Structures are given as structure tokens and as C-alpha cells.
Amino acid sequence: MTDSPVLQIEDLRTQFLTHGGIAKAVDGVSYHVNRGETLGVVGESGCGKSVTALSVMRLVPDPPGRIVSGRVLLHGQDLLELDEAAMRRVRGNRIGMIFQEPMTSLNPVLTVGRQIEEVVALHQNLPARQAAERAVEMLRLVQIPEPQRRAREYPHQLSGGMRQRVMIAMALSCNPEVLIADEPTTALDVTIQAQILELIREIQQRTGTAIVLITHDLGVIAETADRVVVMYAGKKVEEAPVTALFDAPLHPYTRGLMVSMPRLDSPLGPERGELPEIPGMVPSLSALPEGCRFAPRCPLAVQQCREEPPLIEYAPGHVAACWRAGE
């Protein structure tokens, strides 16, 4: 790969102190994303994909959360070593973030225009008038009709899709190098979801922003991502270019996710048309099984799975952590 990574996470560990002990929410995760590229991060709820993103922004609530070790490199500079003031200059400026809930992620008592102005004024040192113009311009960029009027409205006057557009406008208003989108479409209905993904893609083509797209929806990944990281119980279990992942998933967990995805074109599961599922439940992060964390639910598990499987590259750019992946 010729591009050097814009954002590179190395062996990141983030833990939460809970009543049940230490929960290893992120346990030695590494991934990177290049300029103009979209990295999809998939996994079930609680697999650590959002906590990884929050760790990058250093927004993990502390206490109880704590980044224990690892590096988060933005163009080679370790964000975990910055002081808080320097980190604030990164947030919203060099890394933008979109959250899952457009209904609650905007401040209800400030106009949406004001909420965009704020971030522009902060990072680009623009006077109020220009910041306001920039806000309207951003609303136009995310294809909100009548941006002048909408800028003066409050979040409760906008629909869910519009609010998510506002969030995108806000996250992109300072032309960040990286956009982290944490389940950006999960709360939206399907047609709006497609529009929002299309919008993100269009803007990316124009600006070359690197995108980390966090989702539990493989459909969204298939449509949007260039490369995919699959996470399970705080670990990266597989990473591959998107076509390779869908054509030849290596990890049993990835395969499990894929067969449990409903399809229109193929008959569902065994005879009676039931949707297959991965048996069992995600283990508690404070009481993880030894060795491979997926082993207790894995149909292929053998004695060897009691030891932790290393990440091995099976094809260019295609790695998996499974003793039986090569078979």
C-alpha cells in the first residue's frame, strides 16, 4: 500500500472498572485507515467497537474507563501522549465523530446553525459572521433544503434523517482527516439510511477523508467499506478487504455473522426456512474464557482453542485469529 495510514491504532487496551471486576472492553486491538479509504468495523453490541472509537477521541468516561496501553497515531503522532488542550485541538478539527442517536446527540436548546458555528469558530478562528456563513454552507453540503432557514431551527424541529445530516455537517465542518461514524444509520429507517450512506460516500470522494465506519450491519459494510475489521469480545478476530471477507470469511465468527444475515436471493437456513444464529451469548468482558474467546460458541472448537490463537495473514491483507482458519 502506497498511502501511509492517516490513523493507526496499535495494541490498544481500554478497561472499565466495574463491580464485577475489570472489564477488558478493548484488549489489544490494532487497525489503521488510509486517506480516502473507508474501514468498516463490525461486531455485536459490546464487542468493543465503540469503545475503540471513543478511545481514539479520548472520550472514554474516566472513571470507570481507562486506556491502559497502546498507541493511537494520527499521522504518526501519538494522541494518547497529548495533553488535554492539544487533544481538544484534535477533536472536531482533525478527527470528526458522528454518533448513533441523532435524536439525542444534538443539543436541544441551541439552534443547529449555532451548533455548527461553534465548532468552526473554535477551530478555525473565524469571526461570528463567517462562522454563520460556513454553517449554512455545510448544511447545503449535506443537502438540507433551505439551509438559511434550517440553520435557525432547533433540533426538535428537524426529522431524524435531517438531524443526522446536521451531525455530519458538524463533524465535517473543519475538514477533518478522519471521520469516525459510530452506527450513523442504525437509528434511521432504511431509505434514509441509504441516503445518508450515499452522502457520506459523496463527501468522502470530494474531500478524501478517511472514514472509520462502525456498525453491526453487514449490509452497510458491504455497501460502504473498502476494508473490514471484525471484532469479538474486545479483540480483532479478522481483517480483510471487503470482497475477500464476503467471498471467503476465515473466522468461524465472521461466517456465523454472514449466515445469520437474512438474504432475499437464497433460501434461508435448513429446510424450514429459519434464520440460523450463533448459539450462546457474548461472554462477560470481566469473565472471559481462556484462549480463544469465541471457542465456547464455536462449532469448530477443538482442544487447541484453549490457547489464544495469534493473528495470522492467510492472504494479502487478510488476517484472522483462529487455529482452524487455514483448514
Next chain:
Amino acid sequence: MLRIVLRRLGATIPVMLVVAVVVFLMLHLSAGDPAAIIAGDNATEEDIALLRKSLGLDRPLAEQFVQWIWQLAQGDLGVSIFNRVPVATMIAQRMEPTIALTVLTMTLAVSLAVPLGVLAAWRVGTWVDHTIMALAVAAFSCPVFLIGYALVQQFARTWKVLPVQGYTPLSEGLVPFLLHLALPAISLGLIYTALLARMTRSTMLEVLGEDYIRTARAKGLGVRQVLLQHGLRNAAVPIVTTIGLGIALLIGGVVVAESVFAIPGIGRLTVEALQQRDYPVIQGVILVSSLAYVLVNLLIDLSYLLLDPRIRY
């Protein structure tokens, strides 16, 4: 906006009417004959009969009530039994110290309690939070007179930096005015400050857990902007509501504070009137303070419109 104000103002009329009924009946429900009460202990039977006739107390209750309301509507609160001065005049004369004390107390309490509450919420679980909350519990548990006398002992008698008691009107200069009100305002304001600080803390804690606070932080905003613009603005409605409800606390506290510090305000007037069983004055004071309470809370209701764009009446 004007229509909303007028409509809300109209809605206070029934409330005040209920207050008026209660205040009116007060005289008639209290033990004994109203005329005898008004006439006082040394009156003869004839005096009482005469008084009953002259005050219209021999007429049906409903008629008396209508008559009384009619006078109220014209600003006539009756005449003091004790010194024959119109009650409205007496209240007007005693108004300034009480308003000064209340406003100063509120200003002091709000400007102390809100920052402390925000600080405690921001530093939740740390010694800062624990200290502020411990002080709040302590302040809330001390009666006004106790704090008042303790402050007088320390500041006025031991250190001799503040006057022991009394009141100087604002017209005689800002400094003596403030010096005289300092101790009463502090002793009256402590409970209120404690209440408000606790309320601010709990509301802020709730708000700081909201998604939009995380958004604000993800934008790179500093602590001050996150706490004030995004946090406090969203916590404003419950805090302002508590400020309004606390007015009742102040109205009660003013009576004590004015007695402890010998301030010639409404509170003292109330105590004097109660001691002399000067019913028209008592009735007048209750009516005026109820009206003040209702109006302040009306203002607070209206302020919601400015604080939260989602609220529409």
C-alpha cells in the same frame, strides 16, 4: 408573547381568589366573635355591638365577602385595629427593607449555589464534590436564627466589622445599606443556597450524562463551554424552578431574619400584627406575600419560554 403573558396573568386570578377566600374566612373561623376579636380584650358589650354594626359584621357572610373583595380590588386592605392606619400604607412603608433583603439574599444564593452545584457535578465522586455536599447538608440543617446569632457573635461582636442589627435605606448610601444587610442576607440565604446547590448538582449530573454532552466534547470544546453552554443551559429549567419554589422558603425566613436583626420590614410587621392580633394587618400581609409568590412563579413559568425552545404554552 404578549398573549401568552396575558393569558398566564389571567390564570393567576383564580389562585388569588382562593387565597382571598381563605384569608377572609380566617377571621371568621378563628375562635370567637370577629367583632370581639377586633374590639380587643377591654371592650364592653356595647362597644362590640357597635363595632359589629359599623364593620358590617352583622350582615350575611357572602355579602361581607363581596364587600371585602370590592375593597381589595380598589387597593383598600382595611385599617389597622391597633393604630387606625390603613393596612396598605403600613405594608408600603415596610416594603423596602424586605424587598432589599430578599433580592440580596437571592442574588447571593444563586451566584454561590449554581457555580458550586456545577463544580460538584463536574467533579462528582471526588473530595470537591463531597466537601460541597457536606457543607450543603450542614447549611440546610441550621435554622436561620441560629446562623444569624452565630454570625452576629463572630462578625459584629468579636471582630466588630459589621453592624449587629438595624437597617439603613439605600437612599443613605450603598455601603451602609449593604453592610447592614450582609449578615441577615447570609443567614437567610444559607438554606436557600444549600437547596439550590444540591438541585443544581443533581440536574447537572443528569444533563452531563446526555449524548449531546459527548457530542460537545467530541467537537473539541473546552470544559467551560461544555459545562455552561451545553450543560447548564439544559439544566436551567429545573434550577430556575427551584429558585421559584424557594421563594416560599424566603418568605418564611424573612420573618425570622428580620426579627433577629431588627429590620423594620414586612416580616417584623407580621410578628407585631400577630402579637397584637391585628387581623386586618395579618390578612393584608398574607395577601401581599401570596401575590408576590404567585407573580414570581408566573415570571419563572414565562422564563421557560426563553430557556427551552421546545416549551410552548
